[in-house]
Amino acid sequence: MQLISKIYLMNSFYKKLELGWPGKDLEIKPEPRVLIEDPEKSYGEANTGNMLIHADNLLALKALEQNFSGKIKCIYIDPPYNTGNAFEHYDDGLEHSMWLNLMKPRLELLYKLLANDGSIWISIDDDESHYLKVLCDEVFGRRNFIANVLWQKRTSPDNRLRLGPAHDHILVYGRIPLIHKNFNQLKISTTRKNDFKNPDNDPRGPWASTDCTAQAGHGTSNQFYSLTTPAGRVINLPDNLCWRFTRERMDEEITAGRIWFGKDGKGVPRKKTYLSEIQGQNSWTWWENSEVGHNQEAKKEIIALFGGNNTFDTPKPERLIQRIIQLASNEGDIVLDSFLGSGTTAAVAHKMGRKWIGIELGEHCNTHCLPRLKMVCDGTDQGGISKAQEWKGGGGFKFYGLAPSLLNKDKYNQWVINPNYNVQLLAAAMARHEGFTYCPSETEVWKQGFATEHHYIFTTTNTITPDVVEQILSEMKPEESLLICCVAFKVECDEISTRIEIRKIPDVILGKCEFGNEDYCTETNIINMPVDPDQPAFVPSYVSPEIKPSPAKIKKEDPTQSKLLF
Numbered sequence: 001m002q003l004i005s006k007i008y009l010m011n012s013f014y015k016k017l018e019l020g021w022p023g024k025d026l027e028i029k030p031e032p033r034v035l036i037e038d039p040e041k042s043y044g045e046a047n048t049g050n051m052l053i054h055a056d057n058l059l060a061l062k063a064l065e066q067n068f069s070g071k072i073k074c075i076y077i078d079p080p081y082n083t084g085n086a087f088e089h090y091d092d093g094l095e096h097s098m099w100l101n102l103m104k105p106r107l108e109l110l111y112k113l114l115a116n117d118g119s120i121w122i123s124i125d126d127d128e129s130h131y132l133k134v135l136c137d138e139v140f141g142r143r144n145f146i147a148n149v150l151w152q153k154r155t156s157p158d159n160r161l162r163l164g165p166a167h168d169h170i171l172v173y174g175r176i177p178l179i180h181k182n183f184n185q186l187k188i189s190t191t192r193k194n195d196f197k198n199p200d201n202d203p204r205g206p207w208a209s210t211d212c213t214a215q216a217g218h219g220t221s222n223q224f225y226s227l228t229t230p231a232g233r234v235i236n237l238p239d240n241l242c243w244r245f246t247r248e249r250m251d252e253e254i255t256a257g258r259i260w261f262g263k264d265g266k267g268v269p270r271k272k273t274y275l276s277e278i279q280g281q282n283s284w285t286w287w288e289n290s291e292v293g294h295n296q297e298a299k300k301e302i303i304a305l306f307g308g309n310n311t312f313d314t315p316k317p318e319r320l321i322q323r324i325i326q327l328a329s330n331e332g333d334i335v336l337d338s339f340l341g342s343g344t345t346a347a348v349a350h351k352m353g354r355k356w357i358g359i360e361l362g363e364h365c366n367t368h369c370l371p372r373l374k375m376v377c378d379g380t381d382q383g384g385i386s387k388a389q390e391w392k393g394g395g396g397f398k399f400y401g402l403a404p405s406l407l408n409k410d411k412y413n414q415w416v417i418n419p420n421y422n423v424q425l426l427a428a429a430m431a432r433h434e435g436f437t438y439c440p441s442e443t444e445v446w447k448q449g450f451a452t453e454h455h456y457i458f459t460t461t462n463t464i465t466p467d468v469v470e471q472i473l474s475e476m477k478p479e480e481s482l483l484i485c486c487v488a489f490k491v492e493c494d495e496i497s498t499r500i501e502i503r504k505i506p507d508v509i510l511g512k513c514e515f516g517n518e519d520y521c522t523e524t525n526i527i528n529m530p531v532d533p534d535q536p537a538f539v540p541s542y543v544s545p546e547i548k549p550s551p552a553k554i555k556k557e558d559p560t561q562s563k564l565l566f
């Protein structure tokens with residue numbers, strides 16, 4: 001095959017292998033909002049770290065970025081597959097480029113949240129799987145691709161189709177290559193346990209045997225020898241094979257009774273592995289419905305939880321999520337799902353002693369996720385994996401909404417601070433925008449947040465005057481410095497000290513992100529699509545106002561009560 005010359009390729013428009021689509025190059029800059037807890041909906045034990053967030057996941061992931069970057073051990077997402085269907089609780093039909101435009105910025109934020117030793121698992125079917133794979137190669141890095149698990153989602157073929165789908169894909173990526181080497185093993189399955197027998201009443205109990213030969217290419221000289229079995233048969237291996245063990249090691253294993261030569265002692269030796277000595281079993285990329293459940297099983301779980309009239313169309317079975325969380329995390333790790341649906345991932349993570357963050361846009365966050373997770377905490381949800389996990393209840397979670405946009409336009413079309421913001425929320429939001437951790441000091445009012453040990457932020461709606469700056473300066477330690485964000489200040493304030501910098505709101509944050517944008521979901525939000533003559537005309541059905549949650553209501557709170565965490 002004649003290779004295309006490097007010189008020739010230099011003239012190519014494409015400089016690298018990539019998937020291109022209309023809108024790909026248009027940068028989206030979501031606003032880093034503040035998450036607001038709704039204590040009426042929070043449930044159970046207070047400080048478990050578990051978070052149920054009712055919001056568009058792009059804004060919610062952005063809101064989590066500051067405190068959770070590099071902290072999430074296992075991410076599982078089950079985004080709308082773009083099947084073209086309109087389900088009860090969400091629409092699932094977008095023009096393909098639109099779907100990629102929705103996924104890309106969300107995957108990029110998920111990548112930031114992923115821990116170095118973390119992994120992300122993405123359910124998808126053939127409608128978008130192959131495009132998603134290429135997009136994920138770009139976002140996570142092709143070398144960090146781990147596997148494409150195939151999940152047998154049905155128990156029998158779809159009689160309406162001559163060649164119907166039997167599986168879904170689960171794309172798995174790490175943040176660094178070969179992360180799967182650290183994956184946990186699975187509990188030994190009953191099928192595997194049945195492989196262990198004890199034909200020779202070995203006192204160490206049931207065992208299974210494995211081949212004692214290896215490819216000659218990997219062998220060292222003392223792995224090539226003839227071997228005599230207990231029954232006196234001499235075995236010389238063919239040239240392409242050698243023994244797995246050196247002569248000395250083989251003799252040790254034989255003496256210890258760990259080598260099986262068959263009932264008659266003439267067999268080719270096989271190494272015994274004892275059931276009592278193995279911790280678990282490795283997984284592979286074919287996941288059978290008998291092991292991890294199927295769509296029908298998931299539907300039954302939902303009906304058991306919510307009754308037949310209040311179901312959810314596209315749940316995943318708890319056993320499937322259990323396997324993912326089992327492989328990719330340990331107790332206490334954080335598991336995140338930003339397309340939570342009926343709440344399966346959070347419920348399973350809770351029952352498995354993981355911390356969890358679940359994000360759902362639709363009203364079913366209130367009608368399904370919230371009641372389900374309350375039942376998990378109460379121990380009344382005994383379906384799904386509860387019995388297998390011996391789950392009896394416990395724990396708790398906090399319920400969050402998003403603060404509205406910090407800025408909106410006034411009647412003169414000028415950006416102004418959203419009148420819904422009280423001083424506390426404004427301070428928390430400005431700290432977030434400027435990269436400070438919001439943590440108001442109880443003693444110094446000007447220490448509302450810190451970026452480093454000695455660098456603070458103070459946000460106020462008052463006009464800053466030289467007296468105020470002098471007053472604060474007199475309270476500051478020599479190593480301390482301060483950023484003041486205010487709506488107005490006297491110019492001479494800026495010359496008082498190099499350790500105090502003053503910035504005006506909203507100028508200081510304008511242009512850093514998109515304000516006033518509540519909706520990163522519906523088509524209108526992205527671009528007007530150039531018509532692709534090859535594509536059949538597409539009529540999106542995804543603009544249904546009742547799906548969009550309204551921004552969380554800001555209660556005029558007692559400023560001392562710090563309900564704001566993020």
Ligand SMILES: C[S@@+](CC[C@H](N)C(=O)[O-])C[C@H]1O[C@@H](n2cnc3c(N)ncnc32)[C@H](O)[C@@H]1O
Pocket residue numbers: 055056057058078079080081089090312314315316317338339340341342343344345359360361362520521
């Ligand atoms: C396939 S379902 C997930 C089902 C889930 N795995 C379960 O077991 O119930 C996809 C979910 O993503 C939600 N969703 C779609 N776009 C979203 C967005 N921008 N932010 C948050 N959730 C979104 C939909 O409302 C829907 O509930």
